[in-house]
Amino acid sequence: MGARVLLVEDEANILEAISFLLSRDGWEVHGHGNGGTALETIARLKPDVVVLDVMLPGRSGLDILRDLRADPATERLPVLMLTAKGQAKDRDMALALGANAYLTKPFSNAEMLETLRHVADPDGDPSSTGSTP
């Protein structure tokens, strides 16, 4: 089984498509759709990398990211933020809070794979799959 990724995304069809994509790429994929309970899920699953949407029910992705960086157990956890095109302030805030990278919706699957591989393993081979980070 490859590296473990947690997708925190409330849009069911995005979650399903990305889960399918990453599973094919060799990742062990878990999905979570509520911002309010995301930290508990992260603590329980201990993922290698988190894909975190900004706009979530319960709690915003930016607030979750802030808590992740304030906790010694997760301060170095790689996080890829999903923001919406045109919301530059979300992107800037995500980077300021310590996100490793961001993708703006709508993104291509190739962009998702490439960025996620880099976030999980910045020094790795960009063509490698989720089974090797």
Added chain:
Amino acid sequence: MPPAPPTRRNALTGSRIRERRTVLGRKQSDLARAVGISASYLNLIEHNRRRIGGKLLVDIARELDVEPAALREGADATLYDSLQTAAQDRGPGFGPVPETDRIDELAGRFPGWTGLIAAQHKRIAGLEGLVDGLQDRLAHDPVLADTMHEVLSTVAAIRSTADILVGDPEIDPQWRARFHRNLHEEAERLSSSATAMLAHFEDPGGRSGPPSTPEESVEALFDAADHHFPEIEAGGADAIGPLLDGHDGMADAATRALAEDQLRRYAADATRLPLVDFVEAARAAEFAPEPLVALAGGDVALVLRRLAALPPGLGAPSFGLAICDAAGALIFRRRINAFSIPRFGAGCPLWPLYTALTRPMSAETTVLDLPTGAQFRAWAMCQPLGPPGFETQAVMQATMLLRPLEDTVPEGARPVGPGCALCPREACEARRVASVLG
């Protein structure tokens, strides 16, 4: 005495003569002879080192087959300025610096192309302004931001799903069917979101949908009460707490705090101008503010707010009210039919609400003429919130009261709009951004 240095435009008369002569292929000596001067003197003129005018200019113009004004004034001043501005605004990455000292020469030789450059520059500036306006709106309108997020999320789902279907033709049939169904769902959702977004553009001050911000929730509270609170009229500020406790939508702390602020001002107004006295005086004044100012101790804004808070059933006209701070941000409104007061972004800069900001402590009244043909009498006043004091910065607010006119006036009304983006008055000098109307 040496000749005075020529002005920028006049300095180019010689250059224009030289340019025209060159275009015609005439030698300097030939032209000089034809107008009765030496070639060396013409050379000085052509290099703008001697002034030229009067009969000599007329003679040279005749020889060069142009009007003297064309040599004296060069390119049309508006065109000249447009090209100058276009050169200044060109921004980085546009190659070599334009030769602004040769604008006249360019315009003289290529009037069609230079006109096109000027027109294109104007169009680009208009489009950039429109983009800025829309970006500003996207950043400040929570309804639009939510709708945009919905659209982009839907597009993201469609794109990821379509990528899978296109990129993996051997996909398991069950997964393929599932993704097809998802695409169908998202397409329907996108259609619905796009329709909602367009509806919001067409009705930016729309009354549909639940309140989504503290400002909207407090506005809904005032709208539900028809902007009149008998409890506060009778019980003063002590009635505010129980009133808010019994109203849905006041649980959020920010919303409740904003509502308390607005209602405290209402209570203070009611104390200073008690309803019984004010109604009697307002009736006598036929609900015009001017005669009521003395009753309010000279506080014009207080009179405007109290007129907008009269209870129904008195025979008073419908009133609209807008209050903005010194930055022009709207902080309170009572909406009125046929006069759109935008919830976000700025309204029309020609509204007395804004012009009052430039003339603090000077009340003004005028008739406003809307593009729809509707007319409103407006009263506006900009004044400080509190009493003046030494070494204190006065916080200014402008207040505008609106009353629809049944008998419109044919002349003297101020043409205004609902705000540039939705205003069809294309030629308006106050236009800030292009209209989104077709």
